[in-house]
Amino acid sequence: MPRPAPSVRDGFRPTRPRDPDGVAATSTYTALARTVREAGLLRRAHGYYAWTLGALGVALGGIATGFVLLGDSWLQLLIAAALGLVLTQFAFVAHEASHRQVFESGPRNDCLxxxxxxxxxxxxxxWWMSKHNRHHANPNKMGKDPDIENDTIAFTEDGVRQHRGVKRWINRYQGWLFFPLLTLEGVNLHVTSVRSLLAGGPDTLRTRLRELGTIALRLAAYVAVLFWALPPGLAFSFLGVQLAVFGVYMGASFAPNHKGMAVIPADSRLDFLSKQVLTSRNIRGGRVMNVLMGGLNFQIEHHLFPSMPRPHLIRTAEIVREHCATVGMPYTETSLAQSYLIVVAYLNRVGLAARDPFDCPQYRLMR
Known part of the structure; x- marks a missing residue:
């Protein structure tokens, strides 16, 4: 079993690694960034994204064709699953555009x-831009990172103690329930994003209304096509499978990157290099995993260089790994299966706070 990740403790202050010359690691990021820049790894990869979007467009067209040809058939659920996978891949590219990875121009990235x-x-x-930028600024930092805010799943013991009723029960077994609950994450992403637009945000009212109108039209057209082409039972099943696959794929791609890594107390101050490396985990698998996870498998490099195009992350990982070894900073990478075991173990450990300290199986048997 993988070793448990560091837990939160009062007064957490990680020691500052030093290079052989005694220079604090915080001052070595500039040299690391210079090496990466001089290697040309921050240059845009227009051809890669053109090929990726073209392949996804063809896949989407094939799904639409299959949908029409199959008609009233329960084989449509295979089409629904394929659609969930392809939409997640489109979401990966949208994520990359939000980080300015596709084009040099900010407005062109935003348009895409x-x-x-x-x-x-x-x-x-x-909504995604606002939430994700806050995460990048303070990954795994209590009170700052929206990705560890209290929700149905609690990522800290304090979060568990705030829950009552059904949520408290879920927290008792949340490690084992995490992946089953991801089947609802697709619905949650749609609902939360619309709710955030209705509640207001950093963008202008006009921008939010335009997004609301676009999303409403897209969702209405999608549902209308399903119920026009398929019987109600099959249409509901198609929608459920597509959202479930989308939610599981999204969650299973983002969860391994930080869950189970060190959670930083709100009052801690870390240099940029330490903050990004110590809270992130890479997933082994090379180019195949880079496609399957949309570049999220190189989470350390993505956090150190958010605007770096996906195909350059592989080479950059070699440079960053060597740099971390030089300054004595832990660089975490595991297989995908190991990362999931770590996530489950971590969530179960946090969930122990929800259990009655006198709820001991042996004690119950002795009574």
């Missing part, structure tokens, strides 16, 4: 991101 997120996937690009 809004098209893919709002029109193709059906979630709010504005």
């Amino acid at each position: 991101g809004r098209l893919l997120a709002n029109v193709v996937v059906g979630i709010s690009y504005t």
Whole structure:
């Protein structure tokens, strides 16, 4: 079994690694960034993204063709699953556009991101940008990272103690329930993004209304086509399978990257290099995994260089791994299966706070 990740403790202050010359690691990021830049790894990869979007467009067209040809058949559920996979891949590219990885121009990236997120996937690009940028600024930091905010799943013991009723019961077994609950994450992403637009946000009212209108039109057209072409039972099943596959694929791609890594107390101050490396985990698998996870498998490099195009992450990982070894900083990478075991073990460990300390199986047997 993999070793448990560091837990939160009062007064957490990680020691600052030093290179052989005694220079604090915080001052070595500049040299690392210079090496990466001089290697040309921050240059845009227009051809890669053109090929990726073209392949996804062909896949989407094939799914639409299969949908029409199959008609009233339960084999449509295979089409629904394929659609969930392809929409997740489009979401990956929207994520990359939000980080300015596709084009040099910010407005062009935003235009592509809004098209893919709002029109193709059906979630709010504005909401995603705001939430994800806050995560990048303070990964795994309590009170700062929205990805570890208290929800149905609690990522800290304090979060568990705040829950009552059904949520408290879920927390008792949340490690084992995590992946089954991801089947609902597709619905949650759609609902939360729309709710955020209705509640207001950093963008103008006009921008939010335009996004709301686009998303509403996209979702309405999608549901209308399903119920026009398929019997009600099959249409509901198609929608359920597609959203479940989308939610599981998204969650299973994002969860391994930080869950189970060190959670940083709110009052801690870390240099940029330590903050990004110590809270992130890479997933082995090379180019195949890079496609399957949309570049999220190189989470350390993605956090150190958010605007770096996906195909350059592989070479950059070699440079960053060597740099971390030089300054004595832990660099975490595991297989995908190991990462899931770590996530489950971590969530179960946190969930122990929800259990009655006198709820001991042996004690119950002795009574």
